[in-house]
Amino acid sequence: MHTEQGMERKQQLLDAAAVLFSSKGYATTRIADICAAAGVAKGLFYWYFPTKEGLFAELVRTMRTQLRRAQAAAMDPGAPPLTRIRQGTEASVIFMAEHRSYFSFLDVERTDEALAGVLREGSDVYSDDVIKLVAEAQHAGQLPDGDPRMYATGVMGSVSSFSHALRNGRLDVPVYELAAFVGDWVERALRSDN
Secondary structure (H helix, E strand, O other), X not given: OOOHHHHHHHHHHHHHHXXXXXXXXXXXXXXXXXXXXXXXXXXXXXXXXXXXXXXHHHHXXXXXXXXXXXXXXXXXXXXXXXXXXXXXXXXXXXXXXXXXXXXXXXXXXXXXXXXXXXXXXXXXXXXXXXXXXXXXXXXXXXXXXXXXXXXXXXXXXXXXXXXXXXXXXXXXXXXXXXXXXXXXXXXHHHHOOO
């Protein structure tokens, strides 16, 4: 178990790595670069992470946890499932905008086979979350029958595509306006057969 100071040092390494990975790319960022940016000795890196790949996996898992917390905080547990899907969608768009550099980095690194497994693991977690909500909405009669995975893919694809367009400057709208638009888009698309 790490002390509070130890957790701060670990977070410094994660934060430094996120910035460097985003600006230089994963392959060209060295452990020494991360340590220098975090202001820690190289030996301390290995106290927390066995390898650069281990740090990357931790970074991805940390961001995934933060995104899921943002989604959970935005969703009213007493609201109907379709409303919660919309709330989670909007929270996802906002989170992705607030962490643009991280998601831009993932756009580039997604093709790296060494990193693909941990990225796929994250996608599976998000997909499972949405599938559960879709199935709940179907059970409540809010959505038509059909494969919940298909609906979940549409939800996740909408969030990803609109967020990607915002990051790349193809859309120039305020983040909260975009989040509301995507939430409305997803809700209308899901209800289209009902």
